[in-house]
Amino acid sequence: xxPRGGKSRRRLREAYLGMAYFKxxxxxxxxxxxxxxxxxxxxxxxxxxxxxxGVTYFLGQGVPKDNIQAYMWFTWRLRKGxxxxxxxxxxxxxxxxxxxxxxxxxxx
Numbered sequence: 676x677x678p679r680g681g682k683s684r685r686r687l688r689e690a691y692l693g694m695a696y697f698k699x700x701x702x703x704x705x706x707x708x709x710x711x712x713x714x715x716x717x718x719x720x721x722x723x724x725x726x727x728x729g730v731t732y733f734l735g736q737g738v739p740k741d742n743i744q745a746y747m748w749f750t751w752r753l754r755k756g757x758x759x760x761x762x763x764x765x766x767x768x769x770x771x772x773x774x775x776x777x778x779x780x781x782x783x
Contacts, residue, residue: 683721690716690724697727697736706737717748725752733770746770 693712695701702708710731717724729748732741749770 686716686719686721686724689713690721690727693724694727697731706731708737710737717751722752725749742770 689712693709693716696705696709698704713724713727717728725748729745729752731738732748733745
């Protein structure tokens with residue numbers, strides 16, 4: 676059930692709609708359409724949207740794969756909310772390790 680009314684609820688509906696496109700719940704899976712809805716919700720502080728954008732950038736679904744963007748969204752998610760923190764924390768830590776490893780390989 677998607678909540679109705681109010682600015683925060685509109686953001687939540689946008690996040691739900693984007694995630695529904697990612698999962699193929701409203702039509703066949705369409706990551707590029709999902710990416711149109713989730714960032715607006717995430718930019719306005721929706722924690723589900725922030726986590727989903729982290730996943731989206733990490734996997735390169737509908738956007739170019741970008742571990743730095745993924746890390747940014749997971750980190751924002753960690754600063755905002757209370758639920759799902761273990762998952763976001765684990766993702767953030769994993770990305771930090773990946774980014775540091777790549778940096779060490781490049782620098783020597």
